[in-house]
Amino acid sequence: MTHHTPRPARSIADLATPAVVVDIDALEHNLAAMSERLPGALLRPHVKAHKSTALAALQRQHGHHHFTCATVREMIGMAKAGLGDDLLLANEVLDAERLAALAAVQDRAMITIAVDSDATVDAAARAGIQHVLIDVNIGLPRCGCAPHDTARLAERARAKGMVVRGVMGYEGHLMVNENRATQRTDTLAAMDVLRAAASEVGGDVMSAGGTGNYDVHADHRATTGVTEVQAGSYALMDTYYSTLGLPFRQALSIVGTVVSTHDKWAVADVGLKSLGMDHGDPTIADHKVWFCSDEHITFATEKSADATTRAPQPAVGSRVRIVPAHVDPTMAMHEHLWLVRGDEVLDRLPIDLRGW
Amino acid sequence: MTHHTPRPARSIADLATPAVVVDIDALEHNLAAMSERLPGALLRPHVKAHKSTALAALQRQHGHHHFTCATVREMIGMAKAGLGDDLLLANEVLDAERLAALAAVQDRAMITIAVDSDATVDAAARAGIQHVLIDVNIGLPRCGCAPHDTARLAERARAKGMVVRGVMGYEGHLMVNENRATQRTDTLAAMDVLRAAASEVGGDVMSAGGTGNYDVHADHRATTGVTEVQAGSYALMDTYYSTLGLPFRQALSIVGTVVSTHDKWAVADVGLKSLGMDHGDPTIADHKVWFCSDEHITFATEKSADATTRAPQPAVGSRVRIVPAHVDPTMAMHEHLWLVRGDEVLDRLPIDLRGW
Known part of the structure; x- marks a missing residue:
């Protein structure tokens, strides 16, 4: 059980998902x-x-x-x-x-x-x-x-x-x-x-x-x-506040593993139980989010500008970064976060103030 | 900390809130x-x-x-x-x-x-x-x-x-x-x-x-x-499935304490961190839910049929039962549930399968 004995993780590709990652x-x-x-x-x-x-x-x-x-x-x-x-x-x-x-x-x-x-x-x-x-x-x-x-x-x-x-x-x-x-x-x-x-x-x-x-x-x-x-x-940010043009960068994302791919869509293991949804669907860069289920997000690559071609779906097993629409309830759903720099994992920190 | 040493609770009025209650x-x-x-x-x-x-x-x-x-x-x-x-x-x-x-x-x-x-x-x-x-x-x-x-x-x-x-x-x-x-x-x-x-x-x-x-x-x-x-x-139900007329009763609610009252609204301590929000706002019987914040729900009593009168807001300290729109992510946010019969508390059960 990763909660009790987390594996040593050096890269985002090593993380058990869904994983809260914070870019240092x-x-x-x-x-x-x-x-x-x-x-x-x-x-x-x-x-x-x-x-x-x-x-x-x-x-x-x-x-x-x-x-x-x-x-x-x-x-x-x-x-x-x-x-x-x-x-x-x-x-x-x-x-x-x-x-x-x-x-x-x-x-x-x-x-x-x-x-x-x-x-x-x-x-x-x-x-x-x-x-x-x-x-x-x-x-x-x-x-x-x-x-x-x-x-x-x-x-x-x-x-x-x-x-x-x-x-x-x-x-x-x-x-x-x-x-x-x-x-x-x-x-x-x-x-x-x-x-x-x-x-x-x-x-x-x-x-x-x-x-x-x-x-x-x-x-x-x-x-x-x-x-x-x-x-x-301001510390971690989300897509809701990002509309204001404030000088804060998106530090938080939820990393998921692509678990299933199809002709027109792919599925990663980040869903309603790992994302605050009150501000709407999360976003994935260069992709269109279709919908979230309890443990899944269904998304697709965007069509090209002339709508004639579509980039290939990510491979099964690859990682995707998902940016929540609302940071606060998202953090409350997870037991720990990973500090990262790019794809390198630096540290694991507990989210220790959950509950009431 | 109620997580570690829960108080003996005999009535819903004794529960620390927000509290998941399940009518037996x-x-x-x-x-x-x-x-x-x-x-x-x-x-x-x-x-x-x-x-x-x-x-x-x-x-x-x-x-x-x-x-x-x-x-x-x-x-x-x-x-x-x-x-x-x-x-x-x-x-x-x-x-x-x-x-x-x-x-x-x-x-x-x-x-x-x-x-x-x-x-x-x-x-x-x-x-x-x-x-x-x-x-x-x-x-x-x-x-x-x-x-x-x-x-x-x-x-x-x-x-x-x-x-x-x-x-x-x-x-x-x-x-x-x-x-x-x-x-x-x-x-x-x-x-x-x-x-x-x-x-x-x-x-x-x-x-x-x-x-x-x-x-x-x-x-x-x-x-x-x-x-x-x-x-x-089917076991606990939510407002989303209740539209189908299935023979299942609403067993789940989240009990909150009214912490603030005002001329036109009241506020209870049940918010985005205790409610699955992807299917929209929860409901409160005989009241209109205005919106949810991280730890709060703002709601009002409904006007009378002829719109000339409005029932008084609930008193500060009173309890309200809030019915989530989506049962699964709601349960995943809480550490335990209380089995109740009406307002009587019968037992406390852990929600022990959370996380990944």
Whole structure:
């Protein structure tokens, strides 16, 4: 079983498939490009996008010591991996047992969690959580309290003995807009709402943003007041974010083995159980993806420009690189990733923050 | 961490969420309904749909001792769980290390794998696999050799010392057709192709079908010659198959906790990382699902029939049951499931066949 005793792999051709591969040069380029625009604490990398303490450690090597998490398991895993300088759980949690487990690692990690209601404030306080941010709704129909309710919630949290470090808001509805001028205007308007809330709440944290508009935040932080950006996808990237023309390279692909070939199509062993599908089908360079099944992807070579010829299908046993449409759920499906340079395999890293 | 030390849970309200729950009465109904139409070896349940040896053991209690698998890990897990009376890997595999691991459990399990090319025949023979089926393409653009190539492949496999038990074909393109008369005609035409291949190949197995047309196979097996049906989804069901009016109940749901409520929507902690999304958004009874994010689902109560009133949103902390659009990839995302009867929690079962 490859899970327990992985074979020594030197080339992508040696990997058991489906295999998550991350190109080290593209990854390093992405981490460097981001840390140049948002150095140090200006970026709070979101670990939900890769769920790997090893990749988080690389982000820390690029100067980012504060991290964003989406689950309690991510938070505790980061704390236990020694990456707990400043961990933000950017989601609301009501589960008393999980909150208690999270509070228990406050001896070794700085733990802050998002709250947006009386119930989430009270659950945090009961568990002994010491630091919170007020999560403010700034337009995305998801979590976050109404802007007019922030001061009241902050007061409630402080009355229960917790430190309110400031506010966060996630303008997720603005992350992907190919009209980047409109995206900028909309982002700044959302930050006006968040800044007003921040002034009501107090504290020194104003956390927002993501990969899709990290540069808007970098350009305007003097006026918006945003102190940190919660980007995650930039490290590995996917086809969804690639439409924006950001300076990040595609570092992630899923390598499959061609297991069956036919006159008009070929099949590789990468399917719905190894690909996040909510943003649609993945892509294969120079090929057309027909559809995915549980364990398979059916694809074809593209016809020539004059539609008269078609390149031959890849041979049975050859490898193909498949680029997912959405990085986060894809990573959550796999037990480990392989760091590669071209076709050379350099290292195997666990995806150790899966689950809840 | 609930993975290692699950809390004692008596009610769905005690479960850490997201939680896979399976209603025991619906499950038992489904298993009984299927085994009545396709008793014993006429059904070869596909474990890819639930990835749980515990659920496979329930299927065996209903008389089915032969199972279908999609991955080598499923095969080996079933063998090691003592469920190896007759295991079919209905997919092609080229990985020498995995095939060797699979061959090594032939001392305790009857192992048969699908082959559809010289390369897959040769890989099976090299690994010491003793039994194969010739996988025949009967219309779905995926695996399976061309019908005219079956006899040659069977001869090649026998020349290498393997037993060719017969043929399989998967008419996946015919599984969901609300015009069931057309589905029947198309299925019978596909079986004509498979039967011709079976007569070329020899052996006594002719394996085909799935949940969507299991009853067509049950009605016509005397003329089609199909000896066994590979259905999986029928046990737990999803919204995709529910359109067909089959006599199976929805046994599976994902329970979430409402973590945030708003004027026009509510948010629960079940998202893209806990739901197979390739068939679209999940459903929530009496509510409208707006969208899913990595860890969240945003939903709203439906307006009244005259559109003048709207039921109140559920309270923060309350539980909601979410029905996935596709059962197989959903199950693959979770570590365990809870057997329930109504809101009462009866047992916790591992989803132990995940990965590859």
